[in-house]
Amino acid sequence: MESTKSTEAVDKEGKNIGIISYITLIGLIIAFVMNNDKKSEFASYHIRQSLGLGVTGLALGIIGMIPVVGWIINIIAIFVLLYMWVVGILNASKSKMKPVPILGEKYAEWFENVG
Numbered sequence: 001m002e003s004t005k006s007t008e009a010v011d012k013e014g015k016n017i018g019i020i021s022y023i024t025l026i027g028l029i030i031a032f033v034m035n036n037d038k039k040s041e042f043a044s045y046h047i048r049q050s051l052g053l054g055v056t057g058l059a060l061g062i063i064g065m066i067p068v069v070g071w072i073i074n075i076i077a078i079f080v081l082l083y084m085w086v087v088g089i090l091n092a093s094k095s096k097m098k099p100v101p102i103l104g105e106k107y108a109e110w111f112e113n114v115g
Helices: 012-020 024-037 041-063 069-093 104-110
Strands: none
Touching: 012 024, 012 041, 012 069, 024 041, 041 069, 041 104
16 A cells, blocks of 8 residues: 655645654654644654654664563664664655555554644
8 A cells, every 4th residue: 555646746844844753753743743733644644654663663672671682683673673764764855655664554554643
């Protein structure tokens, strides 16, 4: 279920909010507040994707507290999460409403009421 919007269909403000949402937790909060006034479907989509990445990072932090096995899982998963983040920010910058790899479709489902 991939939906891709063309570049001209996405307004510049929505695109900027989408990109901002991927820049740290503070960027996510700023994007959420900016999108509250004028709801942009594109920005909301990327806010949900970014929120999913943040929650996944938090879960990895908790797993990383487990000695040895947790550390190994954490090291590998952090690189996967970094890859997912880069793909997400590239999708936002290219005006694509495309889920991040691996868990992106789940993020859209789990956080459908956010944004």
